[in-house]
Amino acid sequence: MRVEFVSLGSGSNGNSTLVRVGDTLLLVDAGFSAKIIVERLNSVGVAADDLTAILISHEHSDHVKGAQVMARKYGVPVWLTRGTYRRLKDKNIPQVEYIHPHGSFCIGDAKVTPFPIPHDAAEPCQYVIGDGSKRFAIATDMGCVTPYVSQQLAGVDALLLEANYDGDMLHNGSYPYALRSRIDGRYGHLSNEQSAVLAASLEHPGLQKLFLGHLSENNNTPDNAFGSVANRLKRGGDDVCVLKRATVSEWFCVT
Numbered sequence: 001m002r003v004e005f006v007s008l009g010s011g012s013n014g015n016s017t018l019v020r021v022g023d024t025l026l027l028v029d030a031g032f033s034a035k036i037i038v039e040r041l042n043s044v045g046v047a048a049d050d051l052t053a054i055l056i057s058h059e060h061s062d063h064v065k066g067a068q069v070m071a072r073k074y075g076v077p078v079w080l081t082r083g084t085y086r087r088l089k090d091k092n093i094p095q096v097e098y099i100h101p102h103g104s105f106c107i108g109d110a111k112v113t114p115f116p117i118p119h120d121a122a123e124p125c126q127y128v129i130g131d132g133s134k135r136f137a138i139a140t141d142m143g144c145v146t147p148y149v150s151q152q153l154a155g156v157d158a159l160l161l162e163a164n165y166d167g168d169m170l171h172n173g174s175y176p177y178a179l180r181s182r183i184d185g186r187y188g189h190l191s192n193e194q195s196a197v198l199a200a201s202l203e204h205p206g207l208q209k210l211f212l213g214h215l216s217e218n219n220n221t222p223d224n225a226f227g228s229v230a231n232r233l234k235r236g237g238d239d240v241c242v243l244k245r246a247t248v249s250e251w252f253c254v255t
C-alpha cells in the first residue's frame with residue numbers, strides 16, 4: 001500500500017494536511033475555511049466527497065476553522081477527542097467519532113496512532129498514520145518535547161514537524177510579555193532550536209522527508225527555520241522542506 005501526503009497549507013493561521021493510505025483519504029485538521037480547503041483539495045486532484053474522514057488535533061481555530069462545514073456539506077465523519085469536542089464552539093457535526101489519545105485505531109486502510117501533545121488546549125493530540133509498515137507523523141503545537149512524544153516519533157519514515165518561532169525574533173519582537181510567555185511556554189509551540197534538537201534525535205537512514213510547518217508569520221522566516229534544522233542534521237537540508245502558509249505542497253509518497 002502507498003502512504004502519501006500533501007500539505008494544504010501550514011502556519012500559525014491555518015493548518016491542514018491530506019494523507020492517503022491505499023484508498024483511504026484523511027484530512028488531518030481543517031484550519032482554513034471550507035471553501036479554501038475544497039479549492040486546495042481540488043488542486044491536488046481530490047474531491048471533498050472523496051474524503052474518508054477528518055481528524056482533528058485540537059480545538060484552536062487554525063486547526064478546526066472549516067471542519068464543521070466540511071462535515072455537514074460533504075458528509076465526512078470527524079474524529080477527535082472528547083475534550084476537543086467539548087471545546088468546539090460549533091458542535092453541529094452529523095457524525096462524530098471519539099478517540100482516546102492513547103488508543104490506536106483504523107480508518108479504512110489507515111492505521112492511526114494518536115499521541116497526546118503538551119499544548120494549551122483541552123485534550124490535544126497529534127497523529128502517526130501508516131499502513132502497518134510505513135509511517136508518517138505530524139507533530140505541531142507542542143510547547144516542549146516529552147519523552148512520550150519522542151518515543152512515538154522514533155523511526156517514522158516521514159515527519160511534519162513544527163518550527164514555530166525563532167527565539168531571537170520572538171524576544172526582540174513586538175509581542176506583549178503574556179503572549180510571548182504563552183508561545184515559548186511548556187504548552188505553547190516549538191522554537192526552531194527545539195525543532196532542530198528533536199529532528200536531530202529522530203534522524204535515521206529511513207527518514208525520507210522532513211517537512212517543517214506551523215511557522216509563525218511574525219516571529220520566524222522560512223530561511224531561519226530551515227537553517228536551524230539543516231545545521232543540526234547529519235544530512236544537512238537535503239530532505240528538509242519548509243511548508244508554505246497558503247500554498248499546497250507537492251505530494252510526497254513514502255516508499
Ligand SMILES: [Zn+2]
Nearest residue numbers: 058060119141
Ligand atoms: Zn494550537
Ligand SMILES: [Zn+2]
Nearest residue numbers: 060062063141
Ligand atoms: Zn496551531
